[in-house]
Amino acid sequence: MPIYEYHCKGCGHDFEYLVLGGSEPDHCPSCNTSKVCRLMSTCGFVTKGSGGQTVGKSASSSSCTGCSASSCAGCGH
Ligand SMILES: [Zn+2]
Incomplete structure (x- = not known):
């Protein structure tokens, strides 16, 4: 289930x-x-800090090792 x-x-x-x-x-x-x-x-996976505030999203989506973009379309890697 x-x-x-x-x-x-x-x-x-x-x-x-x-x-x-x-x-x-x-x-x-x-x-x-x-x-x-x-x-x-829908929202993306959000990691919460010890204080309960949102500290950032995880890098579960494929990220390029050559740049900080979420996809490799930007830098050509
Ligand atoms: Zn509610």
Whole structure:
């Protein structure tokens, strides 16, 4: 069973949701807004520091070793 982690842009609440039959949550269980997005795909994987603040995104996406761009299209590597 695929369990995805979602993030609410309305109140900042993170929650896990068991996706059954491809149905996804359309509202936040905390504040009931529809401003939810799936982490790791829609929002990108965000690493949180010890203080809970966002410190940056992981380099899970392919990054070029020759430049700091997220793809190799920029520098020709
Ligand atoms: Zn919320």
